[in-house]
Amino acid sequence: MTLLPLVSAPDCWQDTDRATLVCRAVLEITHDVRSFHFAPEGEQTFGFEPGQFVTVEVEVEGQTYQRCYTISSPPTRPHLISITVKRVLGGPVSNWLHDNLLPGGRLTVQAPLGSFTLTDPVAPKYLFLSAGSGITPLMSMTRTLFDLGSDADVLFVHSARTPADIVFRRELEAIASVAPNIRVVHVCEGDYPSERWMGLRGRLSTAMLQAIAPDLEERETYICGPAAYMSSVRRILQDVAYDMRRYHEESFSFDSLPAGDVPAAPEAEVAAGSADALGASADQGLTYRVEFVKSGVTVDCPADQTVLEAAYAAGLKPPASCTQGMCGTCKQTMLSGEVDMQHNGGIRPREIAQNKVLICCSKPRSDLRIDV
Template identity: 40%
Template structure:
């Protein structure tokens, strides 16, 4: 009997497998689990028996087969890299959402998707501490869950205060698992805040918004903790202002957001290397498309490509998600990214088209 092992493949140990690569492999949906109303967890494996290397709290960008054409959407990983044979994203469909709605309505086990990543520096791997405070609202709980699952596997004695906010008790994502984790993590304290009472639901916990008087009740020593916050922009703004007013050292505060960053700008003349001059108009050669396209001063390679009808996948368009990564074959660019590309990828010659502006003639693989 086939117990879920991919057809044509036998069992392999981790050291017999290669890491998954977004340049070479697709993802296969392995399972779909409903977590809450309009919330599902999708678990994936590689289509070629690879293992997944990422940091807890990072994200992936998916190419979704919506109509009339595919779109790109970014979702945080909710799984732990300590279990590397699969990974999962937990997706909530907000009102008016297209990508998340498509996943909830159409994505089934056995279907394959193209994805890019993982990327992101919102992780305890990047900002370690002796004690943590995780503050989330709605689907912002997903990176916190990834980090907590990793701590359960690798450092179960970790001191963590976990605050999850939701509208109603039934909207609390991962509620049962979080309550269970307190039995295996003796220094994990979980608190839930809800805004609305729900008929038929007994609730003895805290109600209302997360406000300054409540925070010391939830985490009396919050000023001594490294804080990670994720949720809607307004929620994170309120948390940030509350912490600033309390005298918290904001160097120990980190938040996650996929909103667009400021438009990258060309470097000043003083910032250029000796001999570098920003060209008034550059020519960009797209080797795979066989086109040579003029690129005005201050214009990105992505914009030049679109003007010529050349499709380069792009999601955030702010140098964050890394989806528009392409190989630069020759020439120089000014690239002002926001963490969406690794140093080793830059050394290999890769650039992000959305935030790379030519410094003279450039050839790229696109």
């Protein structure tokens, strides 16, 4: 079975990277998680791959924020698109959405991006592992497989603090009750005052995972959740000698990043079209001039520093969120020069052909002129 007929880009997002959506419904999923359902302003339908995300733009107290949220709805339901948002303490965007966005409200979003998607063709067996609101991309995948009547064997293991924190609990149980090939297992760390948890308790461990999935080595594994959770799962899988070539992971929330707070970016895999390892090594120790044209600022940027880091060092504050080449928030036009861009799906080939670059993951390989 292939997903390709379902995920071709719709006209409304083929020619532009931005769209204004109209909120149609707001649903309470848990005490601190809501789903927001949107329709396009026109008559178009939505197209995307299950697991992809959109970048939303909101203005809070005069400041514009951009944050990434995974699409929780499946592409098999093309007339609405949904994001599911957990209220984050101190998170400006999640709190604004929870407190202000109502049916009839409008939200500006950038077109879907992301490479954390289902294999094509569909694998015979999947293991979906999630924690907290990291459930959203895997929920889109599960809804897609269910809607298509796929015979793929899906084992969905979700971890939560308490029973009250299990996102999409009733829907997942309903899907599992009628789809014999989809099995759902919840793991909770503890009880909720109104419900004693009778299922698996604690945190996911090697012994627990082996008991739940004795055929682990046969499954394609997808994981999404907090960084500590994903790190723990990687150690578990490595302990049991799992083939990590079948392992796929996605970080899920940038809402905790305040504007202008750019942490050090982890090393990224070299993407197709970037400089090869030998070429990059040869440039180490060199320094290039980077001109931020609109700002009228020119700085020296070492070859091992990203253009975004150089911009911040110069006192500029271009928009940025993930710092991993995923979200597309920092996309800018390169007027001249050459960069080594190691992105993770946050930019499209046609944009690269138009001299767009993600400055969070682009290091200079010559003097640059950037339209910032």
